[in-house]
Amino acid sequence: MLQAITFVVLLIGGTALISWPLGRYMAWAMDPGEGGRGAANALTRLFQSICGPVTHASQDWKRYMVSLLIFNVVMFVLCFSILALQQYLPLNPDGKKVIEGSLIFNTSASFTTNTNLQHYSGEVSLSYLSQLAALMWLQFVSAATGIAALAALARGLGGRPLGNFFLDVQRASFLVLLPIALMVAALLVIGGLPMTFQGSVVATTLEGVQQTIARGPVAAFVAIKQLGTNGGGFFGPNSTHPLENASFWTNALEMSAIIIIPMASVWMFGRIVGRIRHAAVVFAVMMALLLVKTAGAVYFEAAPTEAFAGLPIEQNVGNLEGKEMRFGPTGGPLWSVLTTSTSNGSVGAMHDSLNPLTGLMPMIGMWLNATFGGVGVGMINMFLYIIVGVFIAGMMIGRTPEYLGWRIEAREVKYAMLALLAHGFFILVGTAVFAATPWGRDTLNNIGPHGFSEILYEFTSASANNGSGFEGLGDNTAPWNIATGLVMLFARFIPIILPLAIVGSLSAKRRSAESGGTLSVEDGTFAGMLVATILVVGALTFFPAATLGPIAEHFVYINQ
Structure with a gap:
């Protein structure tokens, strides 16, 4: 257990430390200032010259959204x-060969929305061109869309014009994502991941049997799938495949890559807004939620299992079914929490094999959808909770709620609640429909609470733009492809459009100076209020569904 705790602390703590300078760099890249000198502004002028007049005009929130x-x-x-x-x-x-039409729709929606939910096996179904020119390209630009939206939001909250979307998406792609992805891809190649355009290789095993081994430009694909919180996998088994995750060191690198840019996005937000202490409080709230979920997942998965019931307690290593044995019982649950605390859908273990309450931890991460979250959009989702929390706090003390000098009124709260409730609506309505009809029931490999959890997880993953799967579910059908495809599209853009609308509404008001009676957003009181808001909204929305799925399964499991 001490070894597991040490690994978790070093991985998460080390990544958090690196996120600080990366956040400074991202702020430099995304918000270099207007008309200044320096490399960032020179690159801005280069981007403007490449794309022409469309990148020159500053956009209000409506034009930014339309772009x-x-x-x-x-x-x-x-x-x-x-x-x-x-x-x-x-x-x-x-x-x-060509793939089925509803699967093409689902895959296109999935990668466009930075979800990367995969109802197919990559090496079986797709060509190298499809993997690179369609999917890997989208892993860059869909992630860049989230970073661009956060930069615009931060500028607006700072009392400045939102900027230009086409310019921002170039900055995010070429100055942030591409250089970091090149470095990570090089490290992955050194670590043993293949990087080739040659076809599959036929090998002869020691038993004399011929085996076809798929390969391809794996390292490049894996680097951006992790850094852009895209997820998915070049291979069907994803990051449990030895050619996609070759060793302990590539495993640690890939897990760190999942959370590094979402963490840095918080610091970027604070620097652009000009309130780095506020960003530190938000970062601390996110980190606390992440550590609680990690501790819960590791603890629940290390619970003694019937398979080892006859062994001494020190030899009962917990549930190893569906885990990557090279990384022990801790690697799978830790990966499951990191990948669902962000909107990264890669997997390092079969989530369907997790103990019931361990499987609840990834669901909670996606239900709350604000524990660092996807690149850019995780902080945008947290902004929605901040608006609601500030409004509630203002009402409690009998003062007009304010956030960074902006008065929060009914319109802003309605927009924030609509975005938060839409997330729950897509998950719960989709789950209810598929649990009650053959669309879902006929695709289950398990009955009872676990089967319900499989359906619940699939819609949770789609709505959170996560992309991981509980599996044990035959989800490559037309109803599943169309339903989750539509959920991914709506759930991606509603939580981006409405926060931009909030900033547009705030910008139309007169900004006031903060006074002694203004609720501080830089202390422990605000942190506690924010945590309470997140937990209350999450519990009221999702606790009933949790009791029907993983919680019910837990009690069935312990009573057997």
Whole structure:
């Protein structure tokens, strides 16, 4: 247990330390200032010269939103076209055929929305061109969309123009994501991941049996899938595959890559707004929630199991079913928490094999959807909780609520609650429909609470733009593909559009100076209020569903 605690502390603590300078760099890259000198402004002028007049005009929140939506529609159409025509396109050495229409829709929606939910096995279904030109490209630009939206939000809260979306998405892609991905990909190649455009290799085993081993440009794909909180996998088994996760060191690197940019996004927000102490409080709240979920997952998964019931307690290593044995019983539950505290859908263990309450921890991460979250959008989701929390605190002390000098009134609270409730609506309504109809029931491999958990997890993952799966679920059907595809699209853009609308509404008001009666957003009182808001909203929305799924399964399990 001491070894497990040490590994968790070093991994999460070390990544948190690195996020501080990375946040400073991201603020430099995304918000260099107008008309100044220096490398960042020189690169800004280069981007403007490449893309022309469309990048010169400063945009209000409506124009910024429209630009963001148009860009994402183009991404969706390009991805759909490549997947639909892959059998005619180059870089297809293994002769991959066309995939089914609803699966093309689901995959295009998934990667456009930074979800990367996969109802297919990558090495089985897709060509190298589809993996790189469609999916890996979207892993960059969909992640860049989230960083751009956060930078615009922060500028607006700082009392400045929001900027230009087309300029911001270039900054995020070429100055933030690409350089970091190149460094991580190089380390992964050194660690043993393949990087080749050659086709599958046929090997002869020691028993004399021929085996076809898929390979490809794996290191590049894995680097951005983790850094962009994209998830998914080049191979069907994802990061449990030895060619996608070769050793202890690549495992640690990939887990660190999952959370590094979401952590740094909080510091970037604080620097752009000009309130770094406020960012520190938000970071502390996120970190506390992350550590609680991590401790819960590791503890519940280390519970003694019937398979080892006859062994002394010190030899009962807990539940190892569905785990990557190379990394012990801690690696799987830790990965499951990190990947669902962000919107990263990669997996380091079969979530369907987790103990019931261990499986609840990833669900909680996606239900709250603000423990660092996806790149950029995690902090945007936390902003929604901040608006609600500040409003409640203001009402409690009988003072007009204010946040960073902006008066929070009914319109802003309605927008924030609508975004938060939409998340729960997509999860719970989708789960109810599929649990009550053959669309869901006929695709289950398990009955009872565990089967319900599989359906609940799938819609939770889609709505949180996460992409991981509980598995044990035959989800590559037209109803599942269409339903989760639509959920991913709505759940991606509603929580981006409404916060931008909040900033637009605030910007139309006169900003007031903070006084002694203003609720401080830089102390422990605010942190406690924020935690309470997150937990109350999450509990009221999702506790009934949790009791029908993992909690019920836990009590069935312990009473057997």
